[in-house]
Amino acid sequence: MISAKKRPEPMTDQEEGPVLSRWFLGDLRKGEPYLRVHSMIEALAKDHGTDESLTEALLELAEQGDPDAQYIAGIAVQYGIGTDRSYEKGCEWCWKAIDQNHPLACLHMGELLELEPKSTRKAIKLYKRASESGLAEASKKIAWIYSGYPGLRSTDPKAIKWYLKAAEQGDRDAQRDVGYKYEFGLGVEQSYEEAFKWYLKAAEQDEEDAQIRLGRLYEFGLGVEQSYEKAAEWYRRAAESGSAAAQYNMGNMYSLGRGVEKSHEEAFKWYLKAAKQGDGDAQNNLGYMYERGMAVEQSYEKAAEWYQKGVYNDNAFAMFYLGRLYETGRGVPRSARKA
Numbered sequence: 573m574i575s576a577k578k579r580p581e582p583m584t585d586q587e588e589g590p591v592l593s594r595w596f597l598g599d600l601r602k603g604e605p606y607l608r609v610h611s612m613i614e615a616l617a618k619d620h621g622t623d624e625s626l627t628e629a630l631l632e633l634a635e636q637g638d639p640d641a642q643y644i645a646g647i648a649v650q651y652g653i654g655t656d657r658s659y660e661k662g663c664e665w666c667w668k669a670i671d672q673n674h675p676l677a678c679l680h681m682g683e684l685l686e687l688e689p690k691s692t693r694k695a696i697k698l699y700k701r702a703s704e705s706g707l708a709e710a711s712k713k714i715a716w717i718y719s720g721y722p723g724l725r726s727t728d729p730k731a732i733k734w735y736l737k738a739a740e741q742g743d744r745d746a747q748r749d750v751g752y753k754y755e756f757g758l759g760v761e762q763s764y765e766e767a768f769k770w771y772l773k774a775a776e777q778d779e780e781d782a783q784i785r786l787g788r789l790y791e792f793g794l795g796v797e798q799s800y801e802k803a804a805e806w807y808r809r810a811a812e813s814g815s816a817a818a819q820y821n822m823g824n825m826y827s828l829g830r831g832v833e834k835s836h837e838e839a840f841k842w843y844l845k846a847a848k849q850g851d852g853d854a855q856n857n858l859g860y861m862y863e864r865g866m867a868v869e870q871s872y873e874k875a876a877e878w879y880q881k882g883v884y885n886d887n888a889f890a891m892f893y894l895g896r897l898y899e900t901g902r903g904v905p906r907s908a909r910k911a
Contacts (some may be wrong), residue, residue, distance in 0.1 A: 577619035626793060627654030634665055641671035643677040670698070675705035679812035691716060703734075708741035717748065747891030748782040755785065755794075760867065764795025773807060783810035784818050791830070812841065819846035819890045827857075834866035847878065852885030859893060863903075872903025 575676060576722035594649035627648050634642030642665045649655055650662030663684070669677035682698035685691040702710035714767050716736035719726030732753065751770035754763050768789050774782035787806035790799045803827045814898030823842035826835045840861055846854035859878035861869050882890025897903050 581714060604836070624813075631655070634668070637679070639669045639672040639674040642672075643674050643680070646677065649679065658741070658887055667799065670701075673701065673705065675702040675707040675710065677731075678705075678709050679707060679713070680700035682710070686694060686717075703737065703741075706741060706745035708738045708746065711738035711741055712743050712746045715749075725756075725758055727760065732759040739773070742777075744774040744777040744782070747771075747777075748779050748785070748787065755789075764789060766795075768795040775809075778809075778814040779815065780818065781812040783807070783813065787821065800825070802831070804831030811845070814849075816846040816849035816851040816854070819843075819849075820851050820857075823854060823857065836861070840867040847881070850885060852882045852887035852890065854877075856880035856887045856890040856893065859890060860873040863893070863897075872897060876903035 579811065585679060614620045627645070630645040630648060631640050646665030646669065647653075648662070649657070649658050649665060651657065656793050656884055666677045666681050670681060678698040679702045682695040682702070685695040685698065696714055699710040699713045699717075703714065711734050714850040715738060718728050718734060719731035721805055735746050735750050735753070739750045746768045751767045751774065752758070753760050754768035760766075768786070771782045771786040771789065783806045787803045787810070790806065791803035791906045792798065804822070807818050807821040807825060811822045819842045823839045823846065824830075825832050826839035826842060828834070832838070840858070843854040843857045843861070847858050855878050859875045859882060860866075862878060863875035864870065866911070868874075876894060879890045879894035879897065883894055894904075895911045898905075899908045900906065904910075
């Protein structure tokens with residue numbers, strides 16, 4: 573939701589430009605805008621009235637031909653926000669905005685057309701119009717269509733073209749995906765250097781997977797000078813954002829003393845965070861630490877508990893270690909069958 577504190581005061585009649593654009597459409601176009609109308613109307617309502625009065629104002633502006641108002645009013649009508657719900661009338665308003673080349677309206681109606689049988693080509697046409705206006709999300713949508721959802725390993729030339737365009741337009745997901753394609757040579761010539769370049773762009777926009785991939789390149793010196801310190805920095809950024817994979821990696825860095833001071837206590841802390849999110853590798857490592865008494869009081873029972881969680885997540889090492897506990901009867905009843 574757009575913060576009411578950051579939103580400027582509404583324009584007076586003497587000010588120039590579309591009212592809605594001056595209020596919040598500038599921020600709206602910066603990222604993931606198109607199905608947030610309800611939240612935006614709620615945010616505006618805090619300062620400017622009720623949902624109903626705002627929707628009335630939107631409809632009035634839409635009638636006057638404001639393309640921003642036509643787009644937003646269209647979605648408000650489609651979902652019944654402050655007015656009677658009508659999918660057909662909402663679409664009519666969006667098409668009026670599209671007639672004025674409104675990129676977000678093109679994107680929104682393209683998404684709806686994708687849901688209809690045999691309408692993919694029509695959706696692509698709308699996405700292309702939005703893309704020509706610089707909307708990276710639309711370029712990414714086209715890439716997804718050509719590659720097949722999710723299609724990350726696709727090598728289709730058309731998909732590659734649109735992934736690159738979306739990445740160049742600044743979409744962080746596309747930048748991550750382009751980096752992945754360069755790292756593994758999927759539809760492009762394999763290049764760790766190019767992978768690093770695109771991962772870095774995405775990582776700087778806080779894309780967690782890109783931060784992890786970037787950390788990996790630094791850790792193993794792929795396409796960049798090897799640096800455990802920088803690897804740990806990028807893993808930490810993703811880990812602090814809640815990525816289980818990055819938390820597991822941070823546990824490894826502390827366990828091995830790579831880029832950070834070696835500490836089994838810190839390793840345990842990060843493994844535990846990842847394990848609680850269902851990471852099987854971290855669950856296995858916690859089991860091992862409890863079995864050996866590393867940074868925690870030794871406990872075969874707790875070791876077995878964590879190994880069991882790892883087994884549930886198909887971790888092969890956890891299967892082996894839990895089997896060994898059953899074989900020796902440590903922490904669990906001895907059982908050759910279960911072993």
